[in-house]
Amino acid sequence: MRKITLVILLAINMNFIKAQSCEEIIEYVKKEGGYGTTFTSFESDVISKVTFYQINVDYKNLYFAIVCFKKENIYGCAEHIYQVVSNTKFNYSINYINSAGKAFWEFIQPYNGNLGCAPKFK
Numbered sequence: 015m016r017k018i019t020l021v022i023l024l025a026i027n028m029n030f031i032k033a034q035s036c037e038e039i040i041e042y043v044k045k046e047g048g049y050g051t052t053f054t055s056f057e058s059d060v061i062s063k064v065t066f067y068q069i070n071v072d073y074k075n076l077y078f079a080i081v082c083f084k085k086e087n088i089y090g091c092a093e094h095i096y097q098v099v100s101n102t103k104f105n106y107s108i109n110y111i112n113s114a115g116k117a118f119w120e121f122i123q124p125y126n127g128n129l130g131c132a133p134k135f136k
Contacts, residue, residue: 036131055114062091066103097128
């Protein structure tokens, strides 16, 4: 099921791009989505930043959030991608200042199964 979803997701101009990993999907979305819109969370213990992208596939707009989770005792972050809906960026943007974590759980995490690239939380 996952491969079929990826083939449909990444079909452009009848050339099928089969992503082999979540990292390749992230690279593809970053390339096709340009700079995206980034919301940085300096005060969050877990979320470093969230960048939203919109790409067009076969005349259909698709929306993604790449969430950068802070690593314990290490600089940098671990990126995970979520395919979200069109109003996710707006909803996250008006709520992340108060709590990036709460905004993540409410507006991004519900889409964790769309690509199979989200981390498993305990």
